[in-house]
Each structure stands twice: as C-alpha cells, then as structure tokens.
Amino acid sequence: MKTPIYFDNHATTPVDPRVLQAMLPYFTEKFGNAASRNHSFGWEAEEAVDKARKQIADLIGATAKEIIFTSGATESNNLAIKGVAEMYAEKGNHIITAATEHKAVLDTCKKLEKHGAKVTYLPMLSNGLIDLDVLRKAITDKTILISIMYANNEIGVIQNVAEIGKIAHERGVLFHTDGVQACGKVPVNVLRDNIDLMSITAHKIYGPKGVGALYVRRRNPRVQITAQMDGGGHERGMRSGTLNVPSIVGLGEACAICQAEMPEESRRMSYLRDKLKAKLESELDEVFINGTMEHRLPNNLNMSFAYVEGESLLMGINDIAVSSGSACTSATLEPSYVLKALGVGDDLAHTSIRFGLGRFNTEEEVDYVAARIIEVVRRLRELSPLYEMAKEGVDLSTVQWAAE
Amino acid sequence: MAYSDKVLDHYSHPRNVGSMDKNDPNVGTGMVGAPECGDVMKLQVKVDEATGIIADAKFKTFGCGSAIASSSLATEWLKGKTVDEALAIKNTDIVNELSLPPVKIHCSVLAEDAIKAAIGDYKKKQGAHKPAGETVAS
Ligand SMILES: Cc1ncc(COP(=O)(O)O)c(C=O)c1O
Numbered sequence: 422m423k424t425p426i427y428f429d430n431h432a433t434t435p436v437d438p439r440v441l442q443a444m445l446p447y448f449t450e451k452f453g454n455a456a457s458r459n460h461s462f463g464w465e466a467e468e469a470v471d472k473a474r475k476q477i478a479d480l481i482g483a484t485a486k487e488i489i490f491t492s493g494a495t496e497s498n499n500l501a502i503k504g505v506a507e508m509y510a511e512k513g514n515h516i517i518t519a520a521t522e523h524k525a526v527l528d529t530c531k532k533l534e535k536h537g538a539k540v541t542y543l544p545m546l547s548n549g550l551i552d553l554d555v556l557r558k559a560i561t562d563k564t565i566l567i568s569i570m571y572a573n574n575e576i577g578v579i580q581n582v583a584e585i586g587k588i589a590h591e592r593g594v595l596f597h598t599d600g601v602q603a604c605g606k607v608p609v610n611v612l613r614d615n616i617d618l619m620s621i622t623a624h625k626i627y628g629p630k631g632v633g634a635l636y637v638r639r640r641n642p643r644v645q646i647t648a649q650m651d652g653g654g655h656e657r658g659m660r661s662g663t664l665n666v667p668s669i670v671g672l673g674e675a676c677a678i679c680q681a682e683m684p685e686e687s688r689r690m691s692y693l694r695d696k697l698k699a700k701l702e703s704e705l706d707e708v709f710i711n712g713t714m715e716h717r718l719p720n721n722l723n724m725s726f727a728y729v730e731g732e733s734l735l736m737g738i739n740d741i742a743v744s745s746g747s748a749c750t751s752a753t754l755e756p757s758y759v760l761k762a763l764g765v766g767d768d769l770a771h772t773s774i775r776f777g778l779g780r781f782n783t784e785e786e787v788d789y790v791a792a793r794i795i796e797v798v799r800r801l802r803e804l805s806p807l808y809e810m811a812k813e814g815v816d817l818s819t820v821q822w823a824a825e
Numbered sequence: 826m827a828y829s830d831k832v833l834d835h836y837s838h839p840r841n842v843g844s845m846d847k848n849d850p851n852v853g854t855g856m857v858g859a860p861e862c863g864d865v866m867k868l869q870v871k872v873d874e875a876t877g878i879i880a881d882a883k884f885k886t887f888g889c890g891s892a893i894a895s896s897s898l899a900t901e902w903l904k905g906k907t908v909d910e911a912l913a914i915k916n917t918d919i920v921n922e923l924s925l926p927p928v929k930i931h932c933s934v935l936a937e938d939a940i941k942a943a944i945g946d947y948k949k950k951q952g953a954h955k956p957a958g959e960t961v962a963s
Binding site: 728729730732733736737747756766767768771803804805806807808809817822823 | 828836839842844856857858859860861862863864865866867885886887888889890892893938942
C-alpha cells in the first residue's frame with residue numbers, strides 16, 4: 422500500500438490508464454481538426470468525436486446528436502441555465518433551484534438575478550432531499566427552468582430526479598440537472614428521469630480535466646438554448662470553438678468504461694464505503710452521518726466527528742486526502758453551506774469529513790484510513806474541552822460562549 | 826496549506842494538555858471561543874500562593890492545528906511568570922513564534938484572550954477570598 426491515500430474522488434479522479442491510452446494518438450498522429458471537412462485528418466478526428474458522442478449518449482440513454490461538448494461542468498451549467506433563460510425570456514423569467522447546488526449553478530443563478538431573473542432557492546429536508554410539494558408550490562406561470570442536481574458533491578444524496586422531471590413536464594417547465602457526481606456512478610437515463618438538460622464532466626469519472634458535455638434534449642420537448650459564446654458555430658451552433666479531440670475521446674472512453682463496469686464497481690464501492698462507515702461507528706461514539714444513507718452515491722460518506730474540528734483532524738491524517746466542511750478549510754471561512762442547508766449546526770459542520778471512494782481504492786486502504794481516523798479522533802478528543810464537558814454531562818447547547 | 830514546523834511540533838506533541846480543579850482558589854480558568862465558530866480554548870493557570878508565580882498551566886482546545894499550537898505555546902510561556910508578566914503576553918508574540926499566516930491570526934488572539942480570562946478568573950477568586958476589610962475601597 423502506497424501513501425498518501427486518495428479518498429477525495431468527488432473533487433477529482435485520476436485518469437484511468439485505459440482512457441489515457443485511447444487519448445494519446447489524438448495528440449500527435451491523429452491531430453486533425455474535427456471541423457476540417459475536406460481531408461482525412463479532419464475525417465479521422467470527426468470520426469473519433471462521433472464515437473465519443475455515442476459512448477456518452479449510451480451511458481445516459483440519449484442519442485449522439487443530443488450531446489454538446491464543453492470545457493467541463495462549470496461551462497455546461499452556465500450554458501444550460503443562461504442559455505435557457507435567454508432563449509425562453511419571452512415565456513418567463515423564473516428559475517427554481519436548490520440551496521445545495523454547486524457554485525457553478527448558484528452563482529449562475531445569482532448572475533441572472535442581477536439581470537432581472539427571479540430565482541427560487543428551495544430549502545432542503547434534513548435528509549438532504551428536496552420536498553416535492555414545496556417544489557410544486559414554487560412553480561408559477563413565469564417558471565421556465567428547474568435546475569436540481571442529480572447527486573450532491575458533498576453528501577452524495579441522490580434526488581428523486583425522475584419525479585422532479587415529471588413535475589416540471591406537467592407544468593411545461595424545462596428540467597436541467599447537474600449530473601456530474603451521478604453519471605458513471607449510478608444508472609442515469611434521461612428518458613426515464615425526464616431530464617431535458619444535463620451537465621457532465623470527464624474528470625469525475627476517470628477522464629481528463631477540462632472537458633465535459635451538456636445533454637440537450639431533441640424530442641418531447643425539443644430544447645433550444647442560446648449560445649453563450651460566439652464563433653464558428655460548432656456543436657450545432659450551441660457552443661463554438663474547435664473541439665478538444667483528445668479530451669473528448671477521453672470523455673467517451675471514460676463513459677464506456679463506467680457503463681461496462683458500473684454494476685461491479687458500484688457494488689465494490691458500497692461494500693468499501695459501508696465497511697469504512699461500520700468501522701468508524703463501532704469504534705467511535707458521537708459520530709453523525711450527514712444526509713440520508715438511503716438515497717446516496719455508493720462511494721460517498723460524509724460524517725461529523727463531534728468535538729473534533731475538521732482541519733485539525735485533516736492535519737492528523739496528513740497521509741490521507743479527504744476534505745472537510747470546516748470553515749478553516751474553506752476559502753470563505755464559513756462552514757459548508759450544504760450542511761447548513763440540511764440544518765446541521767455550525768458546531769457539527771466544523772467537524773465533518775467527506776470521504777469519496779474511487780475506482781482505484783482498495784480494501785487495505787479502507788482499513789488503514791479507518792484505523793488512522795479512529796486514532797486521531799481519539800487523540801484530539803483527549804485535547805478537546807468540548808468532549809470533556811460532554812462527558813461530564815454538560816449540555817453544550819446551554820453554555821454561554823464567550824465569543825457569541 | 827503548509828504549516829510551520831513549530832505549529833506541527835505543538836500539534837503533534839502538545840504541551841501541558843489537561844485540566845485542573847476549577848474550584849481550587851489558586852486555579853484560574855479561562856474558556857474562550859464557541860463551537861459554532863470552530864474554536865474553543867480552555868486555559869488554566871495555578872498560581873503559587875507564596876511567590877505569586879504561575880506554577881502550572883494546562884489547556885484543552887477544540888480548533889484547528891494553529892489554535893492547538895497557540896494554546897500549547899501559551900501554557901509553556903505562562904509557567905514561571907508572575908500574573909502581571911502573563912498579562913503582558915501579546916498575540917503578536919505568538920504569531921511571530923509560530924509563524925502563523927494572516928488567516929490564522931485569530932487563533933493567537935483567542936490564546937491571548939484565554940490567558941486574560943484565566944488570570945481574570947484567578948484574580949476574581951483571590952479578591953473574593955480576601956477578608957472584606959482588605960478589598961480596595963472604591
Ligand atoms: C456537482 C458539481 N458540479 C459542477 C462541478 C464543476 O465541474 P468542472 O470542474 O468540470 O467545471 C463539480 C466539480 O467541481 C461538481 O462536483
């Protein structure tokens with residue numbers, strides 16, 4: 422077993438060697454521009470792009486023509502939301518999204534608000550799901566788009582996407598989902614799930630960084646978006662720019678591998694995740710799972726270790742890469758807004774750790790990580806005045822803290 | 826973020842971890858910060874009655890590595906000082922000693938606050954213990 426150990430696969434994943442092999446010829450020998458229509462270099466590149474388009478479409482139950490290549494999910498989210506807002510401006514200006522979305526969705530919506538759009542940010546139930554009745558009531562005759570992520574990147578909770586899409590369609594509203602964390606990990610089908618637009622990115626599924634796609638539905642309904650970048654009119658006019666052929670080949674191959682291996686891989690992920698969870702829960706008291714375990718990605722565990730601040734825990738396990746919802750680890754010095762939306766108190770949010778398992782993790786690593794976490798949490802609790810008070814029977818919620 | 830060697834050393838080998846009897850008249854206890862803010866420091870001093878010198882200091886901290894290091898360092902510095910010398914410890918001394926980056930300065934501020942709170946608690950107890958006639962007339 423080699424250290425450091427990487428358990429942060431929601432942030433990014435390594436490129437699968439098979440993906441890299443598929444990409445390599447497209448940097449040097451097969452370097453053509455996929456838009457060059459009059460020689461074999463161009464045809465070769467176009468063929469590779471078409472194959473990738475098909476591989477991506479197959480993974481999500483779409484057709485190849487519905488796949489638009491982008492630079493990643495940040496761009497896909499921007500293009501979907503801004504593109505719909507602009508295209509359907511005459512129909513309405515109301516967008517519904519949720520408090521736990523990725524910043525690429527939230528900040529896009531905030532930008533549109535500045536330009537006059539109305540945005541509803543749905544609250545969360547404490548299990549991390551949205552309340553479908555609240556969603557239904559939020560829809561008005563001005564609503565043009567609902568954007569709710571498929572699976573959350575911090576807590577791994579999977580929304581009832583098919584039902585959300587159904588509600589949207591009953592009211593003639595388009596449904597976009599940020600599918601970044603779900604695609605390739607759990608079965609996603611745009612038809613079954615009533616999805617009109619979906620963002621995906623390669624680097625979360627063992628493909629390269631800087632390439633992604635937007636699924637744009639072509640039938641029932643035919644979705645149109647206004648391009649957000651002007652240029653040569655590539656990707657059926659929706660996204661100009663010479664295609665990044667090697668990366669697109671990588672994204673396609675990454676999708677094909679995920680599709681072929683998903684049943685086996687998701688079983689293995691949930692086995693490892695459940696083992697990690699069971700070990701931590703059996704050896705440590707006062708640990709809390711954030712978000713429901715019932716509707717969750719198989720590779721995600723998000724746990725609060727009460728009375729142990731997250732950054733100090735990360736410091737103690739410095740040969741293990743995980744992330745924390747603690748303010749000390751965020752750029753904003755605020756604890757995780759996702760946990761806050763679930764009603765997790767700031768005190769527990771500061772103690773949360775996100776474990777993201779991946780294809781290349783082993784059972785030996787899980788055992789090692791569990792043992793290290795247990796050891797460091799115990800050590801830091803010996804250092805924690807809060808743990809001491811709790812053990813003495815003090816109800817911490819009744820204490821007058823000096824800093825408040 | 827990279828931690829300084831001194832922060833790492835205090836984090837890995839914290840000095841003077843523990844608790845003293847907070848009801849002991851010679852022990853002053855300071856507790857600062859809040860769990861919602863991600864930092865709580867408890868710092869205690871025990872003052873030698875005869876000499877007025879801090880004979881022992883203990884801490885427990887919930888917080889990041891820099892908060893743990895700041896309070897660990899504070900306990901080291903407190904031992905052997907008089908109460909008034911202890912009050913002269915400044916957060917900037919801690920920042921310099923531990924090479925804390927700007928985002929961690931609040932940890933040193935909290936440690937200074939904890940020292941002041943512990944000494945304040947000790948002084949309050951001593952005042953309360955003295956016979957009524959000895960308190961300073963206002
Ligand atoms: C849920 C979610 N959406 C969007 C993104 C952004 O994707 P990208 O890095 O491809 O822009 C990420 C990852 O950072 C994510 O986890």
